[in-house]
Amino acid sequence: MLTGKTDYVAEIARLFAAEGLAPHTGPLPGGGWGTHAWLAVAGRDQERAQALFQEHQDSMVRREGLPVCNTAADFDAPETECPACQAKFATAGTDRCPSCGLRFR
Ligand SMILES: [Zn+2]
Known part of the structure:
Protein backbone atom coordinates (compact mmCIF):
# COMPACT_ATOMS: atom_id res chain seq x y z
CA MET A 1 0.00 0.00 0.00
CA LEU A 2 1.16 3.50 -0.83
CA THR A 3 0.09 6.59 1.07
CA GLY A 4 0.70 10.22 0.28
CA LYS A 5 -0.82 13.50 -0.72
CA THR A 6 -3.97 12.99 -2.72
CA ASP A 7 -2.62 14.54 -5.94
CA TYR A 8 0.45 12.31 -5.87
CA VAL A 9 -1.56 9.17 -5.11
CA ALA A 10 -3.88 10.05 -8.01
CA GLU A 11 -0.83 10.46 -10.29
CA ILE A 12 0.41 6.99 -9.33
CA ALA A 13 -3.11 5.53 -9.76
CA ARG A 14 -3.25 6.95 -13.32
CA LEU A 15 0.20 5.49 -14.05
CA PHE A 16 -0.86 2.04 -12.80
CA ALA A 17 -4.17 2.16 -14.71
CA ALA A 18 -2.36 3.14 -17.92
CA GLU A 19 -0.20 0.03 -17.48
CA GLY A 20 -3.21 -2.27 -17.10
CA LEU A 21 -3.32 -2.52 -13.30
CA ALA A 22 -6.48 -1.84 -11.30
CA PRO A 23 -5.42 0.36 -8.37
CA HIS A 24 -7.83 1.06 -5.51
CA THR A 25 -7.63 4.35 -3.63
CA GLY A 26 -9.36 6.05 -0.75
CA PRO A 27 -8.97 8.76 1.84
CA LEU A 28 -6.78 8.18 4.85
CA PRO A 29 -8.83 8.15 8.06
CA GLY A 30 -8.70 11.51 9.74
CA GLY A 31 -6.84 13.11 6.88
CA GLY A 32 -9.79 13.97 4.66
CA TRP A 33 -9.90 13.23 0.96
CA GLY A 34 -8.36 16.58 0.09
CA THR A 35 -5.10 15.93 1.87
CA HIS A 36 -3.86 12.35 2.04
CA ALA A 37 -4.95 9.09 0.48
CA TRP A 38 -3.96 5.43 0.18
CA LEU A 39 -3.47 3.28 -2.90
CA ALA A 40 -3.43 -0.50 -3.10
CA VAL A 41 -3.30 -3.13 -5.82
CA ALA A 42 -4.24 -6.80 -5.81
CA GLY A 43 -1.57 -9.06 -4.35
CA ARG A 44 -0.95 -10.68 -7.72
CA ASP A 45 -0.05 -7.21 -9.12
CA GLN A 46 2.28 -6.22 -6.29
CA GLU A 47 5.61 -6.90 -8.01
CA ARG A 48 4.54 -5.17 -11.23
CA ALA A 49 3.22 -2.18 -9.26
CA GLN A 50 6.44 -1.89 -7.25
CA ALA A 51 8.53 -2.03 -10.44
CA LEU A 52 6.37 0.64 -12.10
CA PHE A 53 6.55 2.82 -8.99
CA GLN A 54 10.35 2.51 -8.80
CA GLU A 55 10.62 3.28 -12.53
CA HIS A 56 8.44 6.36 -11.98
CA GLN A 57 10.57 7.53 -9.04
CA ASP A 58 13.79 7.00 -11.03
CA SER A 59 12.40 8.99 -13.97
CA MET A 60 11.58 11.89 -11.62
CA VAL A 61 15.18 11.86 -10.36
CA ARG A 62 16.56 11.76 -13.92
CA ARG A 63 14.22 14.58 -14.97
CA GLU A 64 15.88 16.74 -12.31
CA GLY A 65 19.28 15.93 -13.83
CA LEU A 66 20.35 13.78 -10.87
CA PRO A 67 21.91 10.33 -10.99
CA VAL A 68 19.73 7.38 -9.95
ZN1 LIG B 1 27.20 11.99 1.77
Whole structure:
Protein backbone atom coordinates (compact mmCIF):
# COMPACT_ATOMS: atom_id res chain seq x y z
CA MET A 1 0.00 0.00 0.00
CA LEU A 2 1.16 3.50 -0.83
CA THR A 3 0.09 6.59 1.07
CA GLY A 4 0.70 10.22 0.28
CA LYS A 5 -0.82 13.50 -0.72
CA THR A 6 -3.97 12.99 -2.72
CA ASP A 7 -2.62 14.54 -5.94
CA TYR A 8 0.45 12.31 -5.87
CA VAL A 9 -1.56 9.17 -5.11
CA ALA A 10 -3.88 10.05 -8.01
CA GLU A 11 -0.83 10.46 -10.29
CA ILE A 12 0.41 6.99 -9.33
CA ALA A 13 -3.11 5.53 -9.76
CA ARG A 14 -3.25 6.95 -13.32
CA LEU A 15 0.20 5.49 -14.05
CA PHE A 16 -0.86 2.04 -12.80
CA ALA A 17 -4.17 2.16 -14.71
CA ALA A 18 -2.36 3.14 -17.92
CA GLU A 19 -0.20 0.03 -17.48
CA GLY A 20 -3.21 -2.27 -17.10
CA LEU A 21 -3.32 -2.52 -13.30
CA ALA A 22 -6.48 -1.84 -11.30
CA PRO A 23 -5.42 0.36 -8.37
CA HIS A 24 -7.83 1.06 -5.51
CA THR A 25 -7.63 4.35 -3.63
CA GLY A 26 -9.36 6.05 -0.75
CA PRO A 27 -8.97 8.76 1.84
CA LEU A 28 -6.78 8.18 4.85
CA PRO A 29 -8.83 8.15 8.06
CA GLY A 30 -8.70 11.51 9.74
CA GLY A 31 -6.84 13.11 6.88
CA GLY A 32 -9.79 13.97 4.66
CA TRP A 33 -9.90 13.23 0.96
CA GLY A 34 -8.36 16.58 0.09
CA THR A 35 -5.10 15.93 1.87
CA HIS A 36 -3.86 12.35 2.04
CA ALA A 37 -4.95 9.09 0.48
CA TRP A 38 -3.96 5.43 0.18
CA LEU A 39 -3.47 3.28 -2.90
CA ALA A 40 -3.43 -0.50 -3.10
CA VAL A 41 -3.30 -3.13 -5.82
CA ALA A 42 -4.24 -6.80 -5.81
CA GLY A 43 -1.57 -9.06 -4.35
CA ARG A 44 -0.95 -10.68 -7.72
CA ASP A 45 -0.05 -7.21 -9.12
CA GLN A 46 2.28 -6.22 -6.29
CA GLU A 47 5.61 -6.90 -8.01
CA ARG A 48 4.54 -5.17 -11.23
CA ALA A 49 3.22 -2.18 -9.26
CA GLN A 50 6.44 -1.89 -7.25
CA ALA A 51 8.53 -2.03 -10.44
CA LEU A 52 6.37 0.64 -12.10
CA PHE A 53 6.55 2.82 -8.99
CA GLN A 54 10.35 2.51 -8.80
CA GLU A 55 10.62 3.28 -12.53
CA HIS A 56 8.44 6.36 -11.98
CA GLN A 57 10.57 7.53 -9.04
CA ASP A 58 13.79 7.00 -11.03
CA SER A 59 12.40 8.99 -13.97
CA MET A 60 11.58 11.89 -11.62
CA VAL A 61 15.18 11.86 -10.36
CA ARG A 62 16.56 11.76 -13.92
CA ARG A 63 14.22 14.58 -14.97
CA GLU A 64 15.88 16.74 -12.31
CA GLY A 65 19.28 15.93 -13.83
CA LEU A 66 20.35 13.78 -10.87
CA PRO A 67 21.91 10.33 -10.99
CA VAL A 68 19.73 7.38 -9.95
CA CYS A 69 21.44 5.68 -7.04
CA ASN A 70 19.61 2.84 -5.29
CA THR A 71 22.29 1.89 -2.82
CA ALA A 72 22.44 1.57 0.92
CA ALA A 73 25.41 2.32 3.15
CA ASP A 74 26.90 -0.93 4.53
CA PHE A 75 28.09 -0.30 8.07
CA ASP A 76 29.21 -3.93 8.44
CA ALA A 77 31.98 -3.20 5.93
CA PRO A 78 35.12 -1.24 6.92
CA GLU A 79 34.38 1.32 4.20
CA THR A 80 31.09 2.29 2.60
CA GLU A 81 29.63 4.76 0.14
CA CYS A 82 27.15 7.48 0.98
CA PRO A 83 23.91 6.94 -0.99
CA ALA A 84 23.36 10.69 -1.13
CA CYS A 85 26.71 12.06 -2.31
CA GLN A 86 28.62 8.85 -3.22
CA ALA A 87 31.57 9.79 -0.98
CA LYS A 88 33.50 6.76 0.30
CA PHE A 89 34.30 6.78 4.01
CA ALA A 90 35.45 4.51 6.86
CA THR A 91 32.51 3.27 8.94
CA ALA A 92 34.32 2.86 12.29
CA GLY A 93 33.04 5.29 14.88
CA THR A 94 30.85 7.37 12.61
CA ASP A 95 27.13 7.70 12.05
CA ARG A 96 27.28 10.56 9.55
CA CYS A 97 28.66 10.97 6.06
CA PRO A 98 31.79 13.12 6.50
CA SER A 99 31.15 14.77 3.15
CA CYS A 100 27.47 15.77 3.16
CA GLY A 101 26.50 15.09 6.79
CA LEU A 102 23.76 12.52 6.06
CA ARG A 103 22.98 10.80 9.34
CA PHE A 104 22.67 7.00 9.26
CA ARG A 105 21.77 6.05 12.84
ZN1 LIG B 1 27.20 11.99 1.77
